[in-house]
Amino acid sequence: MAMTGREMRSWIDENGTLTLSLETVTIADPGDDEVIVRVEAAPINPSDLGLLLGPADLSSISEVGTPGKPALTFHVPTARLAGVRGRLGDSLPVGNEGAGTVVAAGRNATALLGKRVGMIGGGMYADYRRIGRPDVLELPDGVSAVDGASMFINPLTALGFVETARREGHKAIVHTAAASNLGQMLQKICLTDGVPLINIVRSPAQVEILRNIGATHILNSEEEGFSGRLVDLIAETGATVAFDSVGGGALGSMILQAMERAATRRMTRFERYGSDSFKQLYIYGVLNAAPTRLNCLAFGWQWRVSGWLLWTFLRGAGRDVEDRLRQRVVAELTTTFASTYSRTIGLGEALQPDILQAYLLKATGQKFLIDPTRD
């Protein structure tokens, strides 16, 4: 029997008004290989905010709903509309991943009935999510929905970095915004797997977070002498790949430059085109939305700057690799891949302006969790 529930939606109309709302939707019965999950925990990740608020001018926020049916609108500047033309007029469900309890199951999925699962696939900021079996993972006994809420995106991304580095023959990794949830996971993986990792952060508190989980190579980019120490650590570890979630500004360029300087230290004579050491910068986030500035004169000619996206990596890696990585996540869910949240909110609360401003900050240790079973 079809169920109804609330679902958070984001849509932009042709005039450039972005509306966030809670819509009541009907959830059709599950197909043979599908389940319906009551969502109990879904993180608000930086990647969710991109779809949720797109290119909106956040200062134009306006409350347009009622207490029973909250809604917010924002203005999208005309210059930014071209970049989202493909979604104009579409009411999009939001929330990449989450966890909850299976409340209905198709005939090939009845073993999951009543089980707690983690899931990936969008539309998680909702009371219920109908979803295919391949996109859910049963949680081990004693593991809560909160523990399983972030079991896909950050864990698989952190594991994907190490896989990528290994496949491309890099000996050590540089990582930016390294005290993030993802960064802490990456550090734990690298410690277990014996991969040297240079963590770049921007405050003493973040240095402390990483030191407390066993990191040894930590640099604060705000401290004097940062670039020189970066060259030293790169020379010591042999890092030739960096994963950068800051994106904008000149940090990525500084890392490539430091890799080049470390390489030229080993050279016995001057080469006009720089070292022959290949340097790879992967940009995987845009925490700083300013344009990326590359000082191409500073790092020779053996380099590449590319985007890195989990979905592209998984497609390229194949199902066997993805299954292996997923199994590791399940086995280490409450250790290596534990996420922390500063606050749990309901679906309605997520559309309150003051709360929205707080989760937009994307600050260290300030990740929010949505629990639709709350009001």
Ligand SMILES: NC(=O)c1ccc[n+]([C@@H]2O[C@H](COP(=O)([O-])OP(=O)(O)OC[C@H]3O[C@@H](n4cnc5c(N)ncnc54)[C@H](OP(=O)(O)O)[C@@H]3O)[C@@H](O)[C@H]2O)c1
């Ligand atoms: N490409 C992919 O496939 C993929 C997959 C997963 C995640 N990601 C990206 O991974 C990143 C981390 O995600 P998360 O969930 O782990 O984040 P998180 O736990 O919310 O942490 C965000 C971190 O970013 C830092 N930060 C914010 N703005 C910054 C800036 N302008 N410069 C330097 N640091 C800044 C914050 O530090 P402060 O406290 O100092 O602000 C905080 O430590 C995000 O950018 C996300 O989009 C990408």
